[in-house]
Amino acid sequence: MLDFFMCWTDSDPVYQDYLPDCNILVSLPHVAQSWNVKKFSTPPRKLIIDSGAFTLLSNPSLKMNQSKVFNLQLNISRGSSVPTLLCHLDNPIPPSVTNTVDVYRRIETTLANAYEFMHLFKSSGLPSNYKSLGVIQGNSYDTLTFCAREMNRMGFDMLGIGSLAPLFKMEIILDRVRWVTSVTGPDIHVFGISGLEVGSKLMEMGIQSIDSSRAMRIAINNCVIYSLPFRYFKISARVNKSLPLLEAPILCDCPICKKDPNLILKAGEKRYNNMRAVHNFYHLRKELEEVYVSFHRSNP
Template sequence: MEFYVGWSHSDAIFTNYFPNSPILVSGVPDNRGAIRRSKIKPEKLILDCGSVFYVKQKSRPTLKEIYNIQTSMLEECRPRSAYLVHFDEPMFTKTTLSEQYMAMERTLFNAYEYLNLFSISVLPNYVEPMGVIQGFDEASIEFSAYELTKMGYKNFGIGSLLTKNHKRQIQMIKCAADVVGPNNLHVFGVTGIPQMHAMVEIGVRSFDSTRPTMAAAFFQVFYSRPFRTYFLSKSHAKISSPRLDEPLPCDCPICRENAADLFIPSPREYMRLRSVHNYYHLQIAFNDIVAEKNGGDIDVLSNVLRARN
């Protein structure tokens, strides 16, 4: 099971710190050309369609235009493996059953059109399409998954989970995995610790998260063993959660250089440093869950976290 860190053009370049980090990037205009800035290009990549971004816009590009953005980004790095995700219709903006059903139908139509577009393209063998399972209950998830399977998809991602509580998220992930097989399933944007435990137990292939960057932007730092979150004491956030005014012991690349940098709230360059630190500790928490499941040694450091010398 693998953890893909969500990335955009203005974020820290995680592969410069952790060369083996799998990366998820959205096919939106601002990200076009951004991967070229990486000293070390990602070896494992998911290029999603950016539907969460586009659904908020007054107009959206065509399926072909999104596909062209994705393939141009693919040419920037030539990874060892890559999945291209068709445009889906997110359900978090849909309030009625009719709207949810139409969103599911639209997602399936886009999946069909996208697969046709993919099939006539000449792409390397390491590039594969990924179908998005969208549903609002178990029955609709099963329907969506079966339809994608009939179209010919072999790789699947389940979306529209962000507004669900963690128990409901786990139920929906399990439902999708039962249809398509956990080894073929990616989970979009779900990284709570209980959910990670459940995903490891279910055996899904991968998941992604922007949590390290989002937490850093909101003046939070992670630490692991045990996993915990602190707000910076110098931030002006009005919160009751635990605060921290100095760094704890840490071996991440940022803390080895200057741990005090994590505690400078702004400008953005310090947020990027916090996100690298946060990714390091979230990855450790995930590695420990996997090791516990497999009966291994939780002190073993994943290759993903071995910073370049």
């Protein structure tokens, strides 16, 4: 089964309080620098501490370098007793960057940071539950396979592929993942996956893990989802979406609906967004689990 990491900020619900086997991805810009994993009331099953490079890209006033990022990751993860993956500071390649020279410059920055990260990681004497995660960057077969081969040589415990979140065409995303796995094999993490269909295809490819913020983004937009079959509703007529309006909750066994199914229909406060996000995450994961079972039933 593919590992599904929920992207988390320090104003989000503690998903693992509701779903104890939940995996969490924490991105540095999305938590206070004084925050630490011990503040979780329930530890996640697995944890990724991302560098937050994509957020830094859109906010150049946040000055970061590899050493500073690594020290922040250590402070935030100190005391973690669960499998914990630390990512180096990468240089994402947004869709607007198409010049090959510019793309390779960004890849060279990513590789330089990765090299520095591995020196810091190996010399830090971290507990055995800490592992390194290298982030592959590129936007074509040549650039992605070049970066993947270089990352392979550095000895990361695990590799992942970035710069997919801004892409909206599933085939482009899947092609990039295929190009990378032609070098690395399927045991990689795929960052920033929002669509269920893409997640299902990645699972069929044998990808090890993905992360997503979709459950919260849907909740913020006053929408909810249900699984088996997969359905998508708005909870307010004011939401400008061509979706059916959910006027009454559907029978549901998620932790929120077991308590009070009407909670997911409330809007206007962050706490209701949070409850709706837990509900949405429960159903996204349930749908992926069903895809996994169906695929392996058809492909024994």
